[in-house]
Amino acid sequence: MAWRATPEEVKAAPRGSDRKPLMKARIADGTTVGLVGYLDGEPVAWVSIAPRETYRDFGAPEAEKGEKIWSLACMYVHRKLRGQGFGTQLIGAATAYAKRRGANVLEAYPVDPKSPSYRFMGFVPAFERLGFEEIGKAGSRRHVMRLEL
Template sequence: MAAVGEQSDLVWSVTCFYVQREFRRSGVMRALLKAAIAEARKAGAMALEAYPVVPDSPGYRFGGFVPFFGREGFQEAGMLGSRRHVMRLNLGAEKSRARQTRA
């Protein structure tokens, strides 16, 4: 799998979310993320990355917050600059590719 900062077709990224104010805290972002995870899995991605910040960050809030991605199963993989965290979800595509190859 690609290291933080390396490019790979097998590591997909979700870079930002925009949810209108009146729909925030209603599960829209979770639904968008679940759809992104499903699409990445379907395409054979091995991992999905996000680049959130801590909730009290003064900037880059459009990428979401670290605790949200942690609750969704993402693990800290590094930092992107001084504020954005690299959070990675292992999609297990390696196992499914091995099964497809044997079939």
């Protein structure tokens, strides 16, 4: 919810836990928010994937004419499953999902593996392996990476 909350919502609900009703309302209204990954019937992963305009400003360049940009804003894989390729599978699933829904560009905002913050946004090498190209930086740590779909 960190990248989805408006400044007004952050003021009204300063703690992340206070924003759960806001996310539930978005889902109830039909706003795309992401995908849940399952292993043996249990939820073990999450990726926030949606049209870029449903998020706050990531600091990425403006869309060019004809671009339908979706953003992969954050991801989570259960700790016991990390390092086994599930993150790459999650990015692949998010890519396919965005493409099926009309995206022609997918953006992500990962960090270097040794970054002390924003680690929930994924790591640059994983996105590079999947064909994403860096087009700039957003802040001092986040890389803006794009994949043409």
